[in-house]
Amino acid sequence: MSPNYILKRLMMIVYTLFVVSLIVFAITQVLPADAAVMMLGENATDEALNALRQSMGLDAPIWAQYGHWLGSLLQGDFGTSLRTGQPVGPIMFEALGRSLLLAVLSIGLMLVLAIPLGIIAAIRRGKVADMVVSLVSYAGVSLPEFVTATLAVLFFADLMKWLPPTGYVPLTENFVDGIRYLVLPVCVISIILIAHVSRMVRSELVDVLHTDYIRAARMKGLSGGTVLRRHALRNALLPTITIVALDVGYLLGGVIVVEEIFAIPGIGRQLIVAIQARDLPAIQAGVLIMAATYSIVNFVADILYAWLDKRIQYD
Known part of the structure; x- marks a missing residue:
């Protein structure tokens, strides 16, 4: 590059x-x-x-x-x-840190679950596992965040009493309580991301597995696992980088609903309060900081994409 x-x-x-x-x-x-x-x-x-x-x-x-x-x-x-x-400035950047913590944890959980689910669905295309993953993916994409969040609070907080319903505790003050308050919002945000990315991984991997170089690798006597790890996944997962970068933009916008429902003082919630109070400097700062974050994330994604795929040459 x-x-x-x-x-x-x-x-x-x-x-x-x-x-x-x-x-x-x-x-x-x-x-x-x-x-x-x-x-x-x-x-x-x-x-x-x-x-x-x-x-x-x-x-x-x-x-x-x-x-x-x-x-x-x-x-x-x-x-x-x-x-x-x-x-x-300090208020918005502190709030941005909370929102980015939600985003990073959600993306981490998404990558841990979405990639294996997409791989399973691709290698078992047309079978029960593929249909189950597809069904879960369609359900995740169809349900909006406020519905998923409300159901999660009703079941895990009100009915089962496993997790606190709303609130936020900084991890620096109490790590265990901070994690407990983050579990529900992170899972709610991750659901739609998992559905989106798992479908993308499945689609890309199915296409890659039917290419000539994969057939040639199999004809050399390489095992299915070796072909999958060394040849198929590297190319199939490249578009996932772009999707994850775009999802960061979605998170900065979509997380506003989740922050409001779970009373997390992130930048989305701060922006809502600023709009309601007609706090012009806070509105200006919040929007500009979110735009800068999204631009930087996409820049990093382009650099990472070119680094992983040497065939791409940017002038």
């Missing part, structure tokens, strides 16, 4: 974030919210409101406000929350 390609991709990330910043700033400007009123209250006098708007630069032209906001972003200042009066 050439350094020029890496530089181009990094510049594309910068360009994407610039466009996202323009869109987010424009949208927040048309929202029916006045930062001065949010900070001083509706009973504030016009003189106090005008003085605060002038001190915050809200009376400046839109392009000047955007330039000031972008300049602050480049210095690591995401602004101050209108709701809490605290800096937005």
Whole structure:
């Protein structure tokens, strides 16, 4: 992979974030919210409101406000929350860490289960195992997160009393309790990922097993397991990297529902609270951080894809 390609991709990330910043700033400007009123209250006098708007630069032209906001972003200042009066950046990054913990655990569980299920379904195509995996996959894709989460809470928390229904405990405070609170949301998020990826692995592996080079490997006398491990899986699993990268984007959006149901203070839940409170700096920071995370994950996926498959050459 050439350094020029890496530089181009990094510049594309910068360009994407610039466009996202323009869109987010424009949208927040048309929202029916006045930062001065949010900070001083509706009973504030016009003189106090005008003085605060002038001190915050809200009376400046839109392009000047955007330039000031972008300049602050480049210095690591995401602004101050209108709701809490605290800096937005540390709050959002801490929330992002919780969401990424959910995402990483969910993707890890998905890879542990989805790849074996896809392999079993492929090598036993048309048999009972294949039909069971396909049925489970279709069910996982069909059920939305809020239905799965509600059923999981009713059964495992309310009925069986095995796990806590909602809440969050940092792993640094109490590791055991933290894991117990994460089990249900991680499993709920993983279900649709497992269904999606297992179907992809099955489809790709079925195609690979019918290629000429696999037939040639079998004619050399190699065992089925050796052919599967050394030749088939490497090529069949390559598209999974792209799917996992796309799933990260899904997680950053879809995890909002799960965080809300299980009361996990992740970035999705913080963004919902910010939208409800019309906290413009928090909305801007949350969307921009999520876009940056998604762009970086896709960049890493492209690099990893090219590293695993030497036939791919990026210029």
